[in-house]
Structure formats: structure tokens, C-alpha cells
Amino acid sequence: MLTSLLALAVQAATAAPLPSDPVESDWRDIPAEELLVMTLAGERQIVIRLAPRYAPVHVANIRRLAAAGWWDAASVYRVHDNYVVQWGDPTEKKPLPEGVIARPPAEYDWPAFDAVTRLTRTDPYSTATGHSADGWPLATNGQVAWLPHCYAMVGVARDLAPSTGSGGDLYAVIGHGPRHLDRNIAIVGRVLEGIEHLSALPRGTEGGLGLYKETSQHVPFVRGRLASDLPESVRPRFQYRAADNVRFAAWIKARENRQPPFFNLPSGGVDICNVMPPVRRAP
């Protein structure tokens, strides 16, 4: 089993180029202002790409929070299996830094489904799904569009509606996409690297909500800064794979129709959460 899995990985890595392989110019830089670099105690680094185009007020808040050092003192206080990891201020008492808007508008969707791809089949939560030109998964109901709750997507924790949350508490999805949250909460980003530092944390048990029972269980962050505010020497640089080309279309087709030697039977379709836009460290 191990031997053949590893053989398959080696074969994939050394095979001739496929029509679904990207060319070098398909990789586009992600602006440093869109990267939030969070570090848990023990130098476990998590890099989140923010989505200012889709949730501008919430993302402006998160940037202000970063600049004010809010994330340097945040903690993970909730790890709910097959659902979310949540972090921020578990005391619920810290005043928001100046300039942070306490009650942002409900940035849950927007009018344009401007995807440059469209998956062959849809899912129970939308009438179409695809990829944006700027490297995000999108869903639509034919009227409005939104970022779907897929694994590693980051949302803004909030109180009961009509609260939308300030951005001072965030969560990342660590289970099967809880798509019923789509359009009910603001999605503001995606974990590009280090999701395993969140998804492998011990689960909380309190309230059936995955909250840590004791504050001693909280997992503290030691730093949280925009990449653009870090010295160039330690600044992580990421790229997304552009979706507006025949190679990306071939990649989707390949994902929708997996082939031998491992697969016998292609599905003919794929869930948007299983074809998330590829990203990589800039070479």
C-alpha cells in the first residue's frame, strides 16, 4: 500500500507535462497587503490570504487590528471537530483599537458572479460554482455571488444576527464544508499555509461547541502581522494559479474525471471545495 502510493507520487512528479499543468506565467503574485501572517506559540506559522474585494470593511478592520497588535495577544479558544477552529479575544472584554468599525455591514454576497470557470455540476447550496480571475472559489444562486465555506476558508465569528462581527474573532473551517453558513457570515480569507497547525489542535469539549473548558487550554498567538508590515527578509511570498486559461480548464476536467491507475470510475463532476485554487510559495 505504502510502496505503491509512494511509487504513484514519484511517477506523478516525474511524468511528462500534461495539458492540465500550469505554465510559469500562470502563477500570479498575491499582494503582501493581502497576507496575514499569524504565529502560534512554538513558531507554528499560519498564512491567511485576505479577500478585500469581497469583504472590504471587514478586511479593513482586520488590517487595523493587525497594525494595532491585536493578533499578537489573540488565542485559539475553540476547536470544534468537523467544523471550525476559532480565535480572537476569549475574554470578550478587550476594547477594539481605534478606527475598527464595531458593526460592519453584512458583506455576505455581491451582485457579480464573475467567475472565469464553471464546474460541470452544481451542489445543494448554489446553482453554479467556479473560480474568480483573482484566485478565489465562487458560488452563485443566479442572482448574487459569494465565497463558499470550504475547508480552510476563514470567516468572521459573530453574535446572533443581525451582528456581523468586527473581525476581532475569526474562524477557519476544519471539516466538511459547512455551506449552510454561506451568506450568513462574512468570509474574509483562506488559510494558504499552516492549516495543520489549527486542524490538529486538541478538540474542545464545552457546550457541544468545541470550546476549551479551561483558559489554560487556550493556544496563544505570539504574533499576527500583514506580510507588508514585515521586513522583506522574513516576508512570505505566495502566488495563486490563474484560472482564465485552457490549462486550468483541463485541470478541472481532470479533477472531474479521475483516471487510472488509481481510479476506475470518473465522477463526471466535482465539488468546488475539492477544486480549490492552487497556491504556492513564490519561487
Added chain:
Amino acid sequence: MLTSLLALAVQAATAAPLPSDPVESDWRDIPAEELLVMTLAGERQIVIRLAPRYAPVHVANIRRLAAAGWWDAASVYRVHDNYVVQWGDPTEKKPLPEGVIARPPAEYDWPAFDAVTRLTRTDPYSTATGHSADGWPLATNGQVAWLPHCYAMVGVARDLAPSTGSGGDLYAVIGHGPRHLDRNIAIVGRVLEGIEHLSALPRGTEGGLGLYKETSQHVPFVRGRLASDLPESVRPRFQYRAADNVRFAAWIKARENRQPPFFNLPSGGVDICNVMPPVRRAP
């Protein structure tokens, strides 16, 4: 945030009964012969319900393996983030116990979509989904039916096709349902309790496959037995919620249309992996 979440949980627990609440007789015993009780070092217990109706030869193998002590010496050797945890014999050298069929038939689907529920909308991998009378999620393409790869479902690791795997190595899903594996691998069960002992394990890094690089990282099981082979005093007893009644239908409807005070906007549909058949410890 925490305060209102906890308040909501208390409210839910103390509210008047809903049409979607089960009555006591909706809970049906799961036979002890269907429960595989696996214990990781440190007394971390995982209870798996086997699916003999759907994969009889593979499940017969797994039972023989349990009786022969195979699982007492198994190890977790692969933890692939947003995909699977896999365990069994990482040496690939142990002989299979007598009576275990090395090459079972491809028990990937069967002719009857005998679901007693049907979800309002479908997903990219099937034309309909629902719940069986005996407490399993089901998917169909209109011709055959199968158990879908949802979070915590258990499958049989295999080599390249046409291998189907003996059952000596198993995996559990710990991420967004990799439904492209449906009908390409035998699903043999579901983790009913203790999935967090698998999903929170440190991720492996080898081969891009989540394999542990060093054998010292392997996480050993100390026991694995059918509940029916355990003394009654320590035998875990589980029940599933019967799906063939109006209360279950109301529960699905509620899941498809989440309501205030937390939700603003119902989806109108739900993914089968987000309405897995409820189970509980027998009272």
C-alpha cells in the same frame, strides 16, 4: 461571542420539543457484531460501526482480523490533512490471518437505492442522496447505490486498481468529503465516537501523502475487538436514529432551512455529508 453561543446552546437544550425531535422509539440498537472498538495508546477509544450489508466480504475480513488480534498490533502511519487518517500494517509484511480473503470483490456499489429519505437537492457526485432504514447515508446515480465518502466514513486502503484491499489497512475521512473516491474504494463503516483521536493527530509530511516520515511517529493501537467479543461490562452500546418517520423528515427540512436567531438565510438544500444519521450511546 462565547456568551451568546453558550446561551444559544442552553436555549436549544431547554426549549420545548420540536417536530424534528426524535421520540424514544426512534432510537434503534446497533448490533454488537457491527461495532469495532479500537483503542490507541493512552486509552483513546474509537468506535466504528461496520457496514456488513454493503460490503459483506470486506467486513467479514475485518471481523476475522479482529478475532485474530490483527488490530491489537496495528498503527496509524498516515495523517493527510483535509483527507484521511490511515492505519494497519505499515511494514506491509505481516501475513494475513487464516480465513482472510486477500482479494475481495469490488464491493463499491449495489443495485438498490433503498433510501427512506431523499434530500431536496443533489450534489456533483450523484443524482440523489438520502438515508437508509438502517442508519446509513446513501447516494445513487439512478442505477446503483453506494455509501458516500463523508467525514468519519471508513474505507479500505488498497493498491492500484484492480486491487480492492483486504481490509487489513483502513482509513477514515478527516476533511471535506473526497467524494471522487466513491465507487472507487470499498466503504466499510463509519466512526461513531472518537474521531477526534484520529483527526487531531499530527500530520505526516512524506511524499505529499501525509505519511509519517519516521516509524517512531507511528501511533500504535493497543487493542481492536468487536464489541460482541468484549465482556458485557465494558461493551459500548450505540443506537442510530431511525429515518423512516415524519420527525426525521422534519429534521432534514430544518437542516435544509436553518432559522433565526443565528441564521438569516436558509440554504434550501443540504449536502448528505452535513446530515449524517444521528447516533448516540444507548441510555
